[in-house]
Amino acid sequence: MTSKANHSGKVALVTGGNRRIVLETGRLLAALGFTVLIGIRDVAKGEAAAKKLGSNVEAIALDVTLPEGPAVAAAEVERRFRRLDVFVNNAAIHYDLSARALRPHRTVGRKAFETNVVGAWRVAFAFAPLLSASRHGRLVVVSPEGGSPASMDSGAPAYSTGRATLNALTRILAAELRGAGVLVNAVSPDWVETDMARPSGRPVAPGAAGIVWAATLPDDGPTGGFFRDGKRLPW
Template sequence: MSRPARRVPVTATAPVYRVALVSGANRGLGFEVARQLSERGMTVLLGARDLDKGLRAARQLAGAPGEVIAAQLDVTRQDQVDTLARWIEITYGRLDVLVNNAGGYYDHDASASDGDIGAARAALETHLFGSWRLTTAMLPLMRRHAYGRIVNVSSGCAANSSSSPHCVAYRTSKSALNAYTRTLAEELDGSGIVVNAVCPGWVATALGGPGGRPVEHGAAGIVWAACLPAPAPTGQFFRDGQHIAW
């Protein structure tokens, strides 16, 4: 991690100081989410597996209203998750927003019948278990102030009504993430911590490929869910700020 941000004391007239963590944020959708959160004045921890790439990404956002700080984070590694959680606790004593964005494994042409579950295992390790691991580590920092906004970046292809022979590993892992979202939201209901899933739509990124809509539009729905005022909906599935069916 680079140097910590200057903390602004909370007064009767000052805005509440917010700290956000975005996983998989050195490029694409995660980078744009980090940019938009920083534009709202939040201190944003930009999680990246490759710290050098994270540092380069954070430098691109220098001068934003909220400081952006690169943090090494591979959500499949418990040691990195635990180290980051301890650093956040020591440095800020709080975490207000968590965006579980790290992902990949868009296996468009894979077959559900071919018996090769390697891609599915890898997708689950990142999308489901990575989000689960990171959320579990960060929840104590949210419980401390009875406030949190957890956004799990999902996909419309994971909806129960969606059917296709494509993207079996991606689709299955995001469906599992949706189930985790609903379950955690039920557990935390009334705690001040809300948990929602967001589909950013088909976005023109390295993962989504050309032809999708601008990344700014996909990120905006995630940022909307990360900034919901109280009382906020929880355990819901959204796209562009609108409820969609599980």
Template sequence: MTTRDIALVTGGNRGIGREICRQLALQGLHVLLAARDEAQGAQAAEGIVRAGGTVTAVPLDVRDEASIQALAERVQREFGRLDVLVNNAAVLLHEGGNALTIPPAVYWESLETNFMGPLRLCQAFVPGMRERGSGRVVNVSSGAGQLSSMGGYAPAYSASKAALNALTRLVAHAGGPGVLVNSMDPGWVRTDMGGQGAPRSAGQGADTAVWLATLPPGGPTGGFFRDRQRVPW
């Protein structure tokens, strides 16, 4: 077992997820970099290790209950606990329509990754955090899921991120004292998903997630944040 905090970051092999892994590892956490593609995960982890961080690449498909269960068992066996869960893995599908014309299957596919995956991971790991009275959960959401400004952009993606924000509130209540659960909006970031025309770097996009993952006891919970500031739902 280890005395340093253990953090799991889903979708950690690229973009914002990889940068969250890098920043957490360089702050001294032992990061479990989760990716569907084991080779890509190992390559991303190797780069962070060379920079001085402690990272272990782990296989994970957030859409697969068996994959999540296998990882939960491995974490318990090798580390005895999980201190930080960052639900970053997500899909933004080519939707090609509006809310009335997009096929229901596209909504289901978006929800499976962007909502059901985080739900399953919370159910796997938050009970242990609750029992210990300590833990951090960060849901990487989006301004697209913000009801206060929602329009017609990417309806399936937007709906899935709004659902993720609702999950944040629910898990914050269920986690009990000491388990801080928050959503964050990274903004429009230069990644494979955001494109090279986006104004923000991966480092900027990851900053608020890292801040929430390392909150001190008594920090905020059940909130939605952008650039370390609480924003409306």
């Protein structure tokens, strides 16, 4: 499903630290020729993980919860590369499954929105100029189907409503960046084997492949959509 084209010379940034889905996405992008930056708060941990993925993968300091964190990281990418070809936003926390909308975990909910919505907005704002500079930029928002009203049920109210808000932001960003040649899409990797989903999730590899599919779309590819494994999902 992923592109077989050579993307040598292109630069991709994947947020979300050293999670399995992040590292597998980075590995696949590196195999296609991208220089891959793993955005992580703890750079030492990121560098240790990056070494396992190849010489063209490295860590970069990025904390989406800090007001200036994304801007500082964007300035570093601009200084070194002058542009960004792919940005994969996978930073997310707090799957509050035991909570209910009428019995919320208020502190958890606030932290979830700060990272999953406000943090994602910060990085989109910070890196949009660099994606536009590419003229072929791809912004991929990793958004599980729990954020789709079409599949919502009780439980995880902060996580689900935050993801739904992020999906709305994805649509808005797609419209605003269309003229700059940037394609913006949300991708569900499905319930994969991560620290959150073990042991019931499917293997990480196909979930990451769906993310890379959106990251390597041709210029006439879709924008403003929601996909899993390259197939469109209802919002």
